[in-house]
Amino acid sequence: MRIVYADNNATTRVAPEVFEAMIPYFTDEYFNPSSMYEPARRTADAVADARKTVARSLGAADPKEILFTSCATESNNAAIFGATRANPNRRHVITTAVEHPAVLGVCKDLERGGWEVTFLPVDGQGNLDVGGFVRALRPDTLLVTIMHANNETGVIFPVEELARIAKETDPAIVFHTDATQTVGKLPIDLGRAFRHVDLLSFSGHKLHAPKGIGALYVRRGTPWRPLLIGGHQEEGRRAGTENVAYIVALAEAVELAAAHRDEDEARIAGLRDRLEATLERQVPCVQVNGKGAPRLANTLNLSCHYVEGEGMLYQLSAEGICASSGSACTSGSLEPSHVLLALQVPFTAVHGSIRFSLSRYNTDDDVDRILEVFPRIVANLRKLSPYWDNKTNAPRPGADRLLTESRADALKAR
Amino acid sequence: MVWQYSEKTKQLFMAAVHGEPGTHLGEIEDPDGLGEHGSIACGDAMRFTFRVERHPTDPTRDVITDVRYLTFGCTSAIAASEALCSLIEGRRLTPIEALKITNGDIVAFLGGLPEQKIHCSVMGAEALESAVFNWAQRRGVDLKSLGIDVHADEQSEGRIVCKCFSLSEPYLKRKIQELNLRTIPEITNAVKAGGACMSCHHVPGGLQDLLDEVWGEDKNSLRVLPAAASMSPAAPSARAEQPGLSPYQFSKKVEKAIDEYVRPMLTRDGGDLEIVDIKDHLVYCRLQGACTGCAGAGQTLKMMVEKTLKEMIDERVRVIAV
Numbered sequence: 187m188r189i190v191y192a193d194n195n196a197t198t199r200v201a202p203e204v205f206e207a208m209i210p211y212f213t214d215e216y217f218n219p220s221s222m223y224e225p226a227r228r229t230a231d232a233v234a235d236a237r238k239t240v241a242r243s244l245g246a247a248d249p250k251e252i253l254f255t256s257c258a259t260e261s262n263n264a265a266i267f268g269a270t271r272a273n274p275n276r277r278h279v280i281t282t283a284v285e286h287p288a289v290l291g292v293c294k295d296l297e298r299g300g301w302e303v304t305f306l307p308v309d310g311q312g313n314l315d316v317g318g319f320v321r322a323l324r325p326d327t328l329l330v331t332i333m334h335a336n337n338e339t340g341v342i343f344p345v346e347e348l349a350r351i352a353k354e355t356d357p358a359i360v361f362h363t364d365a366t367q368t369v370g371k372l373p374i375d376l377g378r379a380f381r382h383v384d385l386l387s388f389s390g391h392k393l394h395a396p397k398g399i400g401a402l403y404v405r406r407g408t409p410w411r412p413l414l415i416g417g418h419q420e421e422g423r424r425a426g427t428e429n430v431a432y433i434v435a436l437a438e439a440v441e442l443a444a445a446h447r448d449e450d451e452a453r454i455a456g457l458r459d460r461l462e463a464t465l466e467r468q469v470p471c472v473q474v475n476g477k478g479a480p481r482l483a484n485t486l487n488l489s490c491h492y493v494e495g496e497g498m499l500y501q502l503s504a505e506g507i508c509a510s511s512g513s514a515c516t517s518g519s520l521e522p523s524h525v526l527l528a529l530q531v532p533f534t535a536v537h538g539s540i541r542f543s544l545s546r547y548n549t550d551d552d553v554d555r556i557l558e559v560f561p562r563i564v565a566n567l568r569k570l571s572p573y574w575d576n577k578t579n580a581p582r583p584g585a586d587r588l589l590t591e592s593r594a595d596a597l598k599a600r
Numbered sequence: 601m602v603w604q605y606s607e608k609t610k611q612l613f614m615a616a617v618h619g620e621p622g623t624h625l626g627e628i629e630d631p632d633g634l635g636e637h638g639s640i641a642c643g644d645a646m647r648f649t650f651r652v653e654r655h656p657t658d659p660t661r662d663v664i665t666d667v668r669y670l671t672f673g674c675t676s677a678i679a680a681s682e683a684l685c686s687l688i689e690g691r692r693l694t695p696i697e698a699l700k701i702t703n704g705d706i707v708a709f710l711g712g713l714p715e716q717k718i719h720c721s722v723m724g725a726e727a728l729e730s731a732v733f734n735w736a737q738r739r740g741v742d743l744k745s746l747g748i749d750v751h752a753d754e755q756s757e758g759r760i761v762c763k764c765f766s767l768s769e770p771y772l773k774r775k776i777q778e779l780n781l782r783t784i785p786e787i788t789n790a791v792k793a794g795g796a797c798m799s800c801h802h803v804p805g806g807l808q809d810l811l812d813e814v815w816g817e818d819k820n821s822l823r824v825l826p827a828a829a830s831m832s833p834a835a836p837s838a839r840a841e842q843p844g845l846s847p848y849q850f851s852k853k854v855e856k857a858i859d860e861y862v863r864p865m866l867t868r869d870g871g872d873l874e875i876v877d878i879k880d881h882l883v884y885c886r887l888q889g890a891c892t893g894c895a896g897a898g899q900t901l902k903m904m905v906e907k908t909l910k911e912m913i914d915e916r917v918r919v920i921a922v
Contacts (some may be wrong), residue, residue, distance in 0.1 A: 496674035515674035520795030572670035
């Protein structure tokens with residue numbers, strides 16, 4: 187069966203060019219870049235070149251500002267813990283309620299350690315209230331960590347603006363952004379629009395490099411302490427023998443993405459928009475989460491009222507279509523997605539979310555295939571649903587009140 | 601996480617969604633028994649209906665002839681609903697005999713369920729039970745006199761322990777006993793209690809206390825204490841204050857200056873300005889209306905407003921465009 191891969195915010199296919207670039211470092215060029223003999227110079231040069239490439243593509247002033255890590259989670263941990271350890275006198279951190287767990291979990295850990303954390307809410311479209319951000323800034327604020335774009339909804343936050351406001355308020359505030367979903371997709375220039383951002387994390391496997399490589403940008407002069415110590419690599423700021431093949435892969439992927447970005451984005455936006463518009467037309471009672479906010483061109487997060495997401499995913503999977511859901515049944519806990527809860531998606535729809543995320547390797551055929559399968563799958567589940575009237579193909583009158591206990595109020599009150 | 605469902609579960613789910621013959625999707629009109637369990641907000645809900653062949657004289661000898669369900673929920677919730685119907689159908693059970701079907705029977709019929717999905721089978725058993733109670737009411741059968749615990753009102757009268765899923769103390773205690781639940785994760789897997797905000801785990805009167813009460817303090821239940829309470833957060837340092845002006849007086853002066861001098865200039869061009877916040881001598885403003893589209897808006901705002909406020913109030917005032 188042909189696989190339609192529409193889960194690119196989870197991970198992406200490795201680009202053939204990227205794979206090609208890695209191969210020599212698995213065979214002949216196996217030397218440790220720290221070694222003194224001549225052949226090791228080639229691997230050291232490869233790492234240095236990769237660093238320059240990544241720095242240039244992000245507009246960093248100095249390649250030394252780029253640290254290679256193992257993944258975005260490591261980068262986020264290093265950024266946040268590193269900033270807090272370097273600023274022991276300040277105890278307040280600002281983040282949002284919709285961050286990836288790699289930031290949210292770290293912030294909650296800080297809270298347990300005695301830091302005060304403000305989790306900024308978002309509105310029904312997923313937008314951050316800039317006024318709320320301003321009011322959260324305090325004299326003892328040490329760090330702001332706000333993602334560039336949300337992995338579930340694709341909603342983009344104005345981090346350039348937020349960083350500027352933070353710095354104009356108090357230059358000592360450190361500003362971190364998790365740009366895992368945007369590097370390679372949106373233009374990021376740390377020398378211009380993003381010049382107030384101090385720390386920026388991302389990983390390779392969201393932009394067609396393999397899993398196992400990430401990077402952290404640390405602006406020169408930022409008070410920050412390393413997380414991994416015990417070696418001189420990365421100027422002593424991230425110890426551990428360099429993962430040469432993967433570092434080369436990341437640079438190749440970043441370059442590839444930059445070269446094709448405008449063209450890719452326009453084409454991917456076309457696919458996503460067609461998918462979105464057609465599903466909105468063909469499937470009754472759906473809502474697009476984050477529709478009213480600036481969004482990544484590749485992401486469609488759709489909630490189908492009165493059906494449950496896991497049953498949709500399972501049927502999609504049986505048809506060879508890979509997507510994901512924010513339903514409680516797929517989350518590993520009994521709680522639906524914290525992002526959709528923060529958006530106050532109605533409880534009739536919060537369990538019925540499905541995310542399609544596209545990449546440059548998706549085609550019109552892929553969209554056609556999803557359009558062929560998805561409406562039928564939703565209809566199948568609605569036939570089984572106690573909330574759906576099959577005669578009228580609409581929710582039963584009062585379905586939003588049926589069988590609802592105080593859980594509804596509990597969700598609303600959050 | 602890849603699906604870890606048994607072949608039987610997958611097959612029942614696919615048969616159900618495709619409405620294959622022998623499946624039990626639907627609702628019996630004017631049924632003899634109707635039971636519901638769960639809620640859409642919780643992520644799964646089931647409506648179960650059955651029809652009986654009425655005994656001419658003794659309602660306790662009615663036999664179930666037809667069963668139907670409607671279920672909102674995941675793959676295993678739908679498969680468990682099918683399993684429940686299959687366990688009843690064709691066996692000419694009386695409703696009272698049907699009560700003996702437990703969630704364990706549903707799990708066995710499915711060839712097992714992942715631990716965290718056990719609650720799907722419990723939902724089936726609960727919906728069946730409530731349908732049988734409903735039948736008894738309609739047919740005037742006094743279940744209590746037959747020695748059946750109808751645990752009426754335990755949900756409406758008991759203290760709510762798990763607020764997220766709205767589950768009461770009597771209900772949870774009964775389930776802990778009936779399903780032999782020994783740990784908090786077991787409770788969560790079976791009836792969802794404690795699975796969302798988790799704040800009811802170790803509070804007084806919470807899930808651990810219920811376990812201790814039912815099983816005795818030292819029986820198999822490891823008491824895991826939550827991490828030590830957080831240290832008190834450092835007090836924010838006091839804000840530098842304007843000499844001679846309280847923060848309130850300062851912000852009033854800013855508002856007055858903006859109203860009198862700045863706003864009139866902006867409204868002339870169809871724009872306006874909103875004060876978002878004032879911290880010390882920092883004034884955060886947002887341009888509105890016609891001004892927002894103007895390329896030089898940020899600069900204009902900063903220069904003009906800042907100049908005015910510096911002259912009117914304090915040399916240290918800084919304006920930040922939001």
